[in-house]
Amino acid sequence: MGSIDSTNVAPSTPSIAEFKPLDAEEFRKEAHRMVDFIADYYKNVENYPVLSQVEPGYLRERLPENAPYLPESLDMIINDIQKDIMPGMTNWMSPNFYAFFPATVSSAAFLGEMLSTALNSVGFTWISSPAATELEMIVMDWFAQMLKLPKSFMFSGTGGGVIQNTTSESILCTIIAARERALDKLGQDNIGKLVCYGSDQTHTMFPKTCRLAGIFPSNIRLVPTTAETDFSIAPEVLRKMVEADVAAGLTPLFLCATLGTTSTTATDPVNALAEIANEFDIWIHVDAAYAGSACICPEFRHYLDGIERVDSLSISPHKWFLAYLDCTCLWVKKPQLLLRALTTNPEYLKNKQSELDKVVDFKNWQIATGRKFRALKLWFILRSYGVANLQSHIRSDVAMAKMFEGFVRSDPRFEVVVPRAFSLVCFRLKPFPGSDVEALNKKLLDKLNSTGRVYMTHTIVGGIYMLRLAVGSSLTEERHVRAVWELIKELANDSLKEA
Amino acid sequence: MGSIDSTNVAPSTPSIAEFKPLDAEEFRKEAHRMVDFIADYYKNVENYPVLSQVEPGYLRERLPENAPYLPESLDMIINDIQKDIMPGMTNWMSPNFYAFFPATVSSAAFLGEMLSTALNSVGFTWISSPAATELEMIVMDWFAQMLKLPKSFMFSGTGGGVIQNTTSESILCTIIAARERALDKLGQDNIGKLVCYGSDQTHTMFPKTCRLAGIFPSNIRLVPTTAETDFSIAPEVLRKMVEADVAAGLTPLFLCATLGTTSTTATDPVNALAEIANEFDIWIHVDAAYAGSACICPEFRHYLDGIERVDSLSISPHKWFLAYLDCTCLWVKKPQLLLRALTTNPEYLKNKQSELDKVVDFKNWQIATGRKFRALKLWFILRSYGVANLQSHIRSDVAMAKMFEGFVRSDPRFEVVVPRAFSLVCFRLKPFPGSDVEALNKKLLDKLNSTGRVYMTHTIVGGIYMLRLAVGSSLTEERHVRAVWELIKELANDSLKEA
Incomplete structure (x- = not known):
């Protein structure tokens, strides 16, 4: 874009003064203005309705x-x-947003995202943006070290990591890597024999992703879970399923274990599941989109016990690591299996460095060809806050959830339905004789959300309808959690009177 | 995140002053600083080496x-x-960046991207962000109108559109929609019969995407093209392939036509290919990632002739529509086929509006669950510049390329290898007796790029190695294109003397 002698321009061009889409000084002026708009929004977001009330x-x-x-x-x-x-707008940035999982943010991540956007480098190959590729390798190793992952997941060891958009794309890439390895042995015609395993608590993106990868719908198994294991996968149940599939002539391919399920933050036992997966040569992936970030704290690290036996792991810093959308970190033990499935090599992207095989070309680690310089965002977070503040961030969210859990337990009309492990509390008004407990709790949730003062969501697990309070919006303070409890009590009074 | 009475905090918490990741005033101060950093970068980017020279x-x-x-x-x-x-950094924002395709940007898109980032709404369902969903529907219809697409691709008609990350994800979604429709009839076991068609000039993401979707590698056909059709698909060659596949008991599934191939901006004949596709019930997708943006100008609209017979179309505003990464627009004629393949419905996302089926939930139009409020970016572009300036932007890039084409044609040592259609010129030093013409041109390209004053890339089409000059970086002006031609002539002199 730019100026050109008008005699070269197509005759139908409207007579418009020279159009410059990127004038540095105009950019400066307008971007400053938008910064103020956004800072004012953050300052006042508490006053907006949390859940949009439009039709x-x-x-x-x-x-x-x-x-x-x-x-x-x-x-x-x-x-x-x-x-x-x-x-x-349903205001995800409101301190009174407790729905789904919080999407946490920070000044540092915003700066990194701004710069990444501004540089607009398209890092498909190393040469197309060396800094983007190399910084991504470094921050993936840094984050791995914070999580005490084994060297087998690091570039400084024998593995490596890549920043993807979301968990869905991360799991799709790993299922396809596993599928290609299996079909190399079995022959392409046997795709109908491949079986994937999750649980009835695994995020629904998992069966969707299996289908995308061509796994037959009849070969996608969701292990039933129960309250007995707090809705995590019981290894013996999985083992029986796998054995039955093998006996039926099928090939177990892929297992998705979850740390922090979406409904209740249930945690699948990584070590016990990895034992089965290793025995049957099943690719085991750990989806720790939400709870993985907590594992930078020593007191939560035990959830990753057994990770050295796992094939891949994903964590989404856009959930609980202050990163803004999108940012999912995927580590793999055998990058060559991703490369085997995802590599392209068109003439127009060929270059000396790639051909010498001395560099990482991240286009071969993902679905898309193009990619942003997203490592900047993580680098800004890690450096601006340091491990100490990031641990403190996790701990204060957990402490606020714990406080709320205490409130619920102290009120005999309520109960905590499943044990709280992280910063999510699942609770409900208790059933009482003659009550329709589901209708009662539904009504309470509707009342809460229609005030605009709070947004919470529900789930149903083990047949029980429950309310979810997910603490962690980046602006939430103790006073907000106290206030939401007061509001809940008040509206519960109304609901119970009506019932 | 926020303050909490320290007695509730885990004992190992380091003694750190209260950590606030999002303080509005600190955010304001730091974001202003980053704006200045970026504006200064844009002001000075011309002085940086275009291609990074690091090891x-x-x-x-x-x-x-x-x-x-x-x-x-x-x-x-x-x-x-x-x-x-x-x-x-390989500086994609430099006015002297002529490699691959330009990744165009604008102040308006930056503002939209900033705001989209800042709001951080996760618009998987309508209720989770009504404004994000509805604005996306509106801008997709606006853009469709600018392209004079039929009503069958618009929400105000019988179709609709969605903003995806890149062309790869867009095509993956459509292949899977086509696959599911076919397997509904044929039965899942017949996945091995499905055949996909592109050409030897189709972007390599296409065969990759087919493989991701479980299409057997032996069933991915790349129609050979020749100079005779300027490297576009000859309909009669495609027809023969399709007929042969049908005769062999296979099921033609999907055809990817391209407007503006990556190597040379070849354009497949949409109308003639659609005729074959419609006859054989093949899903035809038009990948117009780069050249589609030009079709907002009446003089380029003819490339979309026949679009009413097509099933889906994708255009990437992050290429030639000033949008920054990532932004790909996908329109489909039958959204219900996407929904059939991509819908999830977990309890924790259920809500009244979705259940009444009165709203669009964009999670069912894409691979991932989560998604940013990306429509803001397009809305800012369309409103800030208006159709008139956007047409002028396309025309001035084309005019600059045309001017460069004139320079090449005026120098008897050079030749334009394939006809220029848009803003890319493919050229080379002509062969002469005793010359190794490929080595000569490779050397010229190396010399050019190692100056740091310009970045261009190459391709090989029809066996001919050629240099590509893709005009269109948002800061490029006529003087830059004139200067690069002077540099090319100077280094060509050196190369020819050495040869």
Whole structure:
């Protein structure tokens, strides 16, 4: 883009003053303005309704049917954001957001993300952005060391790691690596024999991902879990399933163990599951999207016991490691199996360094070809806060959840439904004679969310409908958790009176 | 994260002053500082070497082996960026970057990206971020209207569109939608009968994506192309292949046509290919990652002729529509086929609006569950510049390429190897008696890139090694294109003397 003698321009070009999409001084001015807009938003987000209260279709009525032909000013756009966009926001950044899992953020990650966006390097090969590739290798090793992963997952050892978009893409890449290894032996025609295992608590992206990879739907097993194991996989149940599949002539391929399930933060026993997986030559992946970040604290590290026997591990810093979307870290023990499945080598990307095989080309570690310089974001977080503050961050979220758990336990009308392990509390109004306990709790949740003062979500596990309070929005302080408990008690009074 | 009475905190917590990862005023101060850093970078990027000149492994020697235990200051980090990161940057933002395809950017897109990052809403379902979902529907319709797509691709008609990360994910989703539709009829066991078609010029992500989806490698066909059709697919060659596959008892599944191939911007004939695809019930996708953006100009729109007969179309605004990474727009004619293949419905995401089926839940249109509010970026671009400036942007890039093409044609030592259609010029030093023409051109490219004053890449098509000059970095002006031609002539003199 730029200036050019108008005689070279197509005749139908409208007469517009020279268009410069990236003028450094205009960029500076406008970006400063957006920084203030955002800082003000963070300052005031507590005052917005947490859950948006708009009706479906609200926005189409407010916006024009077409893009404008002529430019509109930043003033107009910012005005429309306040008027039309903000009412439709469910404010994940609110300190009173307790739904799903928190999506944590930080000033440091924002700076890293800004710079990564601005540099806009497309790091498919080493040569296309050496700093992006090498910094990613380094921060993946740094993070691995913080988690006390074995050297077999590090570039400074025999493995390595890569930053992916989300857990879904990470698991898709590993299932495909496992599938290709298996089909090399079995022959392509036997794809219908490959079996994948998760549990009924594994995130639904897992069976979806298996299907994407061509695993037959009839060969996707979700091990049933029970309250007896706090909804984690019982190794003996898995073993029986695997043995039955082998006896039926099928080939066990892939097992997804979870640290911190989405419903209740259940934790599958990595070591015991890895023993079975190793015995049957099953690729075992540990999905620690949420709870993995906690393992930088010595008191939580035991959840990773047995990790040295595992094939791959993923953790999403966009969940509990202050990183903004998207950022999922995937470590693999045998990068060559990813490379075997995902490598492309078109002429137009060939270069000396790649051909000498002395460099990492991250396009061969992922689905897409292009990729951002996302390592900057993690590097900013690790350096700006240091291990000490990051541990403190995890611990204070857990402490707030523990405090809330104490509140629930102290009120005889309520119960904690499953044990709290991290920063999520699953609870409900207790059943009492003549009550429809599910309807009662549903009503309570509706009442809570329709105040706009809080957003919480529910789940059903083991047949029990429960409310989830996931502590950890980056702006949440002890006073917010105390206030939400007061609100819950107040609305519970109303609900119980009505019932 | 936040303050909590220290008695609740795990005993091993280091004594650190209360840690706030998101203090609005600190955020404001630091983000302003980063804006200035970035604006200064854009102001000076012309002075940096375009292609990084570091050696593999340069960064590991410079950085510590571990993440720091205690926080480090922003001063230190910014200092290290200048000292350690910048030398390893291949500067895609340089006005002298002519490699691959340009990754175009703009102030407006940066503002949209900042805001999208800052809001950090995770829009898997409508309720989790109504504004994000609805604005995405609206801007996808706006863009469709600018491209004069039929109503069958719009939400205001019978189709719809979604913002994906890259073309790879977009095509993966559509192949899987096509696969599931076919296997519904054929039975899962017949996955080995499904055949996918591209050409030897289709981006290598296409055969990779077919393999990811479980298509047997032996069933991925790359139609050979020749100079006779300027390296686009000859419909009669495709027809013969399809007929042969049908005769062999196979099921033609998916055809990827390209508008603007990566090597030479060849354009497959959409209408003629769609005729064959429709006849054989093949899902036809048009990958217009780069050249699609040009179709907002009436003089380029003819490349989309026949689009009403196509099943899906993808265009990447991060290539030629000023959007920064990542941003790929995917339109589909039958969203229900995507939904059939990609829908998940876990209890913890259930909500009234989704169950009433009155809303779009974009998690069911993509691989991942989570997703950013990326529509903001497109909305900022469309509104800040308007259709008029965006057309002017395309035209001035094309005009600059045309000017360069004229330079090449005016010098008898050079030749334009394939016709220029958009903003890419493919050229080389002509062969002469006794010359090794490939070695000569390789040497010229090496010389050019090792100056640091320009970055260009090569390709080989039809057996011919050629240099690619892709005009369009957002900072490129006519004077840069003139200067690179002077440099090419100067170094060509040297190369020819040596030869």
